[in-house]
Amino acid sequence: xxxxWEENVGGENGSNLExxxxxxxxxxxxxxxxxxxxxxxxxxxxPSGMARSTSRESGARGPAAVPLSPSVRVGRCxxxxxxxxxxxxxxxxxxxxxxxxxxxxxxxxxxxIEDAVLDLSVAAPSLPADWxxxxxxxxxxxxxxxxxxxxGTGRVALSDVVLQAxxxxxxxxxxxxxxxxxxxxxxLETPANLTVFTKAVxxxxxxxxxxxxxxxxxxxxxxxxxxxxIGRRCRHVTAARASEVIxxxxxxxxxxxxxxxxxxxxxxxxxxxxxxGPIGPWIVTGDEVGDPHELDIMTTVNGDIRQRSNTRNLxxxxxxxxxxxxxVCTLEPGDVIATGTPSGVAMAREGQPWLVPGDRVRVDIxxxxxxxNTVVREVVVDGGDAGVLAHSxxxxxx
Numbered sequence: 001x002x003x004x005w006e007e008n009v010g011g012e013n014g015s016n017l018e019x020x021x022x023x024x025x026x027x028x029x030x031x032x033x034x035x036x037x038x039x040x041x042x043x044x045x046x047p048s049g050m051a052r053s054t055s056r057e058s059g060a061r062g063p064a065a066v067p068l069s070p071s072v073r074v075g076r077c078x079x080x081x082x083x084x085x086x087x088x089x090x091x092x093x094x095x096x097x098x099x100x101x102x103x104x105x106x107x108x109x110x111x112x113i114e115d116a117v118l119d120l121s122v123a124a125p126s127l128p129a130d131w132x133x134x135x136x137x138x139x140x141x142x143x144x145x146x147x148x149x150x151x152g153t154g155r156v157a158l159s160d161v162v163l164q165a166x167x168x169x170x171x172x173x174x175x176x177x178x179x180x181x182x183x184x185x186x187x188l189e190t191p192a193n194l195t196v197f198t199k200a201v202x203x204x205x206x207x208x209x210x211x212x213x214x215x216x217x218x219x220x221x222x223x224x225x226x227x228x229x230i231g232r233r234c235r236h237v238t239a240a241r242a243s244e245v246i247x248x249x250x251x252x253x254x255x256x257x258x259x260x261x262x263x264x265x266x267x268x269x270x271x272x273x274x275x276x277g278p279i280g281p282w283i284v285t286g287d288e289v290g291d292p293h294e295l296d297i298m299t300t301v302n303g304d305i306r307q308r309s310n311t312r313n314l315x316x317x318x319x320x321x322x323x324x325x326x327x328v329c330t331l332e333p334g335d336v337i338a339t340g341t342p343s344g345v346a347m348a349r350e351g352q353p354w355l356v357p358g359d360r361v362r363v364d365i366x367x368x369x370x371x372x373n374t375v376v377r378e379v380v381v382d383g384g385d386a387g388v389l390a391h392s393x394x395x396x397x398x
Contacts, residue, residue, distance in 0.1 A: 095149065096282035096369075097131055097248060100161040107164045109134055111149060112282055115158050120145065122154030131167050131283070132334030135231045135247050164206040166250060166283045167229055169336040172199040173325060174225075174254055174271065178315050178340025185348035194316050194324045199254070199338075200272035207280025207371035211255055212378040213357055214273050219258040220355040220375065223341035224299030224307050224363035226292065227252035228318055229283050230335040235326050242322035245331065248283035249292055251363050251371045252338040253299075258347050258354075279336060281369045289367050293317050296366040297342065301359055306349075309342030316340075 096112035108129040111118040120127055124144055128134050134141050148154070176195040177183045183190050205211070213220050231247025254271065255278070261270025286292070292311060299307035311317075316324075321337055346353050355361065355375045362372040 181343035307344035
């Protein structure tokens with residue numbers, strides 16, 4: 001097994017990437033048995049050992065042929081080398097990967113272009129309906145998305161849709177104590193290693209969904225963060241190549257219930273309450289974001305600035321986070337990593353101004369956008385359960 005992102009050419013255990021690529025696309029329904037993408041006569045099948053690229057670095061607007069090694073192994077996971085980072089540009093128009101719903105429809109994938117959403121279920125009905133599956137299908141699927149944008153069909157006014165969480169991750173990692181000023185306000189020492197915890201994926205919410213004040217606590221806090229989404233299944237990725245497995249970036253509010261977080265040395269419970277993981281408003285691909293470590297970030301509560309910093313102040317940057325996490329487990333398309341929050345959280349402020357029902361929390365990140373969530377009181381429908389939970393809350397507060 002190779003310990004990092006390296007080529008392993010030849011050998012009886014080597015994998016033929018072209019066959020794997022075709023098998024993956026055929027299983028996903030993107031490649032017909034005739035070798036045509038999406039089953040359309042206009043689609044091209046690519047020669048063995050070649051992949052499509054739309055990287056700015058290639059200097060070409062259209063797809064360019066990039067040679068792949070015939071056999072590559074990334075730990076337990078196969079992946080081509082020298083494939084550029086995800087590109088979301090079409091003729092100078094920034095493409096934002098979104099999930100949305102309209103009246104009478106379930107949530108499905110779309111692309112936000114200026115003030116409209118391109119409905120991929122209309123413009124490219126052969127594609128998977130969600131971004132996790134689309135990302136898993138690889139660069140060929142994203143090429144078909146660009147074809148759909150070129151067609152111009154299926155556009156819906158952005159004002160007529162409800163944006164939802166861009167992806168529903170299988171894993172939701174978060175990094176704690178990753179801004180020096182936040183470490184200082186927490187009264188802790190700067191960590192020598194990455195401090196990682198998980199948020200239960202059931203906490204994920206949309207960019208404008210309500211956030212609940214739970215019945216078991218009144219210590220509700222905000223944490224504005226840059227997040228990124230994994231685009232390719234990978235293991236043992238070096239920091240130098242981490243950008244190649246990142247599909248794009250989004251805004252995260254790592255909502256926290258402080259008494260439950262500090263109840264033990266494990267933070268997961270205090271970070272995993274339902275509705276406490278709003279993300280969005282869409283995924284912006286890496287080529288459009290530019291350097292993810294030079295982005296202004298700001299959190300406001302009812303218009304009052306609570307947090308303001310720049311991602312250059314991250315102690316462990318995004319690429320280092322990929323390197324560490326991928327040493328431990330396989331990262332998969334759609335996985336979300338929240339990179340840490342700067343100073344200014346309610347817990348560390350004078351008087352600890354916890355969030356209360358009616359508060360509007362907004363997190364803005366330069367080049368990506370903003371999410372904004374209103375705090376509401378949790379409502380427990382079952383009266384019997386409500387009595388039990390209320391009793392538990394008094395015990396916790398007492």
